[in-house]
Amino acid sequence: MKYLLTSLLILLTLTFAQQEKRPELAHTETVQIGPYSMKVGFSRWPVLAQQSLDVLFMPEGGIKGKTATLTVIDPAGDFWAEGYIIPRFPRDRSIWGFDITAFDIEGQHKFKLELDGPEGKATGEIDVVMLPPPPFLPTLVSWVIGLSPLIIILVTVLTAWFRVRPGKRENTWVWQV
């Protein structure tokens, strides 16, 4: 059974195989973190609030033997991330990064980076300004569209309910079970 499923998966996989590469960067910034120099790359630039993008972290000399943590403070003063160990980028293991990440609110975000490596621990920071979110339908309208199947469910159930009037039926209130 397991082999059958595996072969089925592989068969289907051949149809859907799409190996993705590191995204093309729209913008990079260079941050000096003590003795280390690190490039921070963005797959979209400028960064819009609520619009997802890939953010890559590429220290000079590679990531080997180093760890980095990220703290992002948004304009409201809240932590978007707090001391988060940056994982390797899923589609390119030689660098660090986040894929499909988004920042909820517009304004200046402070990126605090801490890097630990052969030359010791150091910190550095950059500011990134997120522009207003891209235009879309008003929030209420987008939710009404999204919840429209629920409206159909409610109408159907209520129609059946009022046709049957279960509360007034005697056999609803006798033990059949």
Next chain:
Amino acid sequence: MASIITQPVLSTQPFNHTRFRLLAGIPLILGIALSFLGVAFDAQWHTDVGPDTFFTLPHAIWYSAIATAGLTSLFVVLYSTWSYQRGQSIFPKEQLTFIWPVFRAPMSFVITGIGSAMFLFMGVYDLTWHGTFGFDVTPISPPHQGLFFAVLLNMIGTVAVFGSASTKRSNGAFIGLCIATAITLCYVPLFAYLSMLFPVPNGFSMTIAGFYTLAFLMVSSATGRVGAATLTGLFLLFIRYLAWFITPWATKVYSASIGLSIRDDPSQFPPFTEDIPIYAFAVALLLDALLLLCKRRNFPVRLSVIAMGALTALLLVLPVQFIWGNWHNLAVSTWFAAPVLGALLGFTGWKLGAVLREGAR
């Protein structure tokens, strides 16, 4: 005499349309079960590996599941219409709903079909959303909730397909209704995420407990049998463990086969699947024992249902809160709110069972 013998016996037997309904329900159950496994796989894929394109295996599974349910209901609607036009309707006339311009079919199949059609629409809506905001993997976005609710139409349609046949006291309808309800319950956590948009203490756990209570009392009342809740709980357990073991394995195999590796920070447990309370089975078992007791002692039905609903919801909310890892976040108000909600939804579920039995078409 001869005319009686040569009459098409099959189309006049009430038993026959029930059997046809149950037969058509099998692919529907396959469809909705696969659609849960598909979405669980998809969630695991996104959190553990996740290049985000439309053409992934989990999406393929999910969409084929929807197609299975959709094509089945399309077939039933067309066949029912055709048989009606020929004057030999496969379903009794009182079960048919007229759908403009010519269709005549049982509403449950129509609803299932509409679910699949809306899923495609929500797919397009989701695409425009992602075109604007980029890809995201949150369950709480309008198009993602739209996709989930479209699947709920599939599921409720399937529940009605079997619920309607439950009047016949057939074992097939009984088992089918319990399976369809169990699969629907697997999907409840996906909508329960919506509760996070509202400042209700323990909203997520309360939503799950409320809907599970409603469903357990609904199947008991619809089938009129002790054991319906237990069987539903058993199927729930089965599907939950199926997803629990299949999705992490499938994610590993699939990612390895296309040369992608698991993230440095993968999910600890299978997403969505971990939200399904396994304790629900034990609560369902207890509920059935209480139902039996109430019946034997001939306690008043209304009062018993309300009491059992309250107890069921309270027993469900505590473990759900515990599983979710924030036991200490259990609000004092929940101890009171859960039984009240359970009494209300349990009572509604009991009546909904009667609606299913008497009115589902």
